[in-house]
Amino acid sequence: MPLYKTITVNKETSVAIWKVEETEEHLWKGVELTDHCQNRFNGMKSDLHRKAFLSIRHLLALYNYVDADLEYDDNGKPHLKDGNFISITHSHNFTAIIISESEEVGIDIEMQRDKILRIAHKFTPFEEYRTLANTAAIIRKLTIVWGAKESLYKIYGHRGVSFLHHINVQDFIFNAGRTTAQIIFNGQSSDYGIKFLEFEDFTCVYAIKNKN
Ligand SMILES: CC(C)(COP(=O)(O)OP(=O)(O)OC[C@H]1O[C@@H](n2cnc3c(N)ncnc32)[C@H](O)[C@@H]1OP(=O)(O)O)[C@@H](O)C(=O)NCCC(=O)NCCS
Known part of the structure; x- marks a missing residue:
């Protein structure tokens, strides 16, 4: 499981970075997508993008979240349904999330x-x-x-x-x-x-x- 790095920013805010090295099949293990995300996933042409998207779900799991805990607004911005703040990024084979209980965050x-x-x-x-x-x-x-x-x-x-x-x-x-x-x-x-x-x-x- 190539979790690359975790950073405790403060008591309420954490960063986690993933280095994608697995196969898509491997990354599917333990992941279930909402219809919205499954539709988006089906439209992704690049396997790097699909793997990045799945790896984010593994990063969410570190904080006991699943895909269904995430909601996207009309601008594509992700929100956690429990009111905590989240931001997501992917670039080539690296992906990351930042989650905060109290502060608006971006990554x-x-x-x-x-x-x-x-x-x-x-x-x-x-x-x-x-x-x-x-x-x-x-x-x-x-x-x-x-x-x-x-x-x-x-x-x-x-x-x-x-x-x-x-x-x-x-x-x-x-x-x-x-x-x-x-x-x-x-x-x-x-x-x-x-x-x-x-x-x-x-x-x-x-x-x-x-x-x-
Ligand atoms: C939306 C935007 C911020 C995404 O950034 P990116 O570098 O292309 O891609 P990243 O991988 O870092 O981020 C993608 C993630 O950002 C999140 N995201 C998408 N739209 C978002 C928005 N409006 N607000 C916050 N987060 C957003 C999503 O979680 C997305 O990943 P996911 O859909 O797989 O969950 C970017 O495309 C954008 O519009 N930037 C502003 C452009 C601009 O004004 N440029 C001026 C140049 S001078």
Whole structure:
């Protein structure tokens, strides 16, 4: 069972990461999907996507949840029926969830890729990155910032929020493994704590909304 990592963020919030190495048949063991999820599953063309989807159900099981405990809203955002907060991500062979009893949470895993250099100007003021030592460091930093903004988007979820104009991620050093972020949209602001970790050329970022 390739549970890759678990992180106790605080008393009420946990992260779990899965590295998908099993066959689809193996991943079906112990998993039962709701009609909604079975329909979605049937429409998935890539076996990596199907396996990622099933692996998430194994991560849920770690916290004693089954697929039927999950409900998707019209935007595709997952909710736990018991009122706890959840966020889900998959990227290639890594998948992860964050669950919290008390705080709104978002999570994102991204593969570190050169491609991010080409789209960076769309989501962050790129000139701020020029002081970094080398291209590899710039890619790492951009991937963290992108992951932070995706995580915030998963919490906030308002159409019209611009990654470039409405979400600000405070500068950070890699070793800190954390930063903060703010969304300012429609005259209102909200604040978030961000944590990140890197493994096997992937970056995992998660965000927790500050209580006001
Ligand atoms: C919805 C979105 C956040 C998903 O992120 P992604 O990196 O494509 O994919 P991930 O694997 O990390 O996340 C997928 C999971 O996010 C969750 N999700 C989907 N829509 C969501 C939403 N509106 N809110 C919160 N979570 C959502 C789901 O759990 C989904 O997995 P599942 O359906 O298998 O359970 C992303 O597609 C998106 O729309 N981002 C905003 C785009 C944007 O504004 N970009 C600006 C670029 S400058």
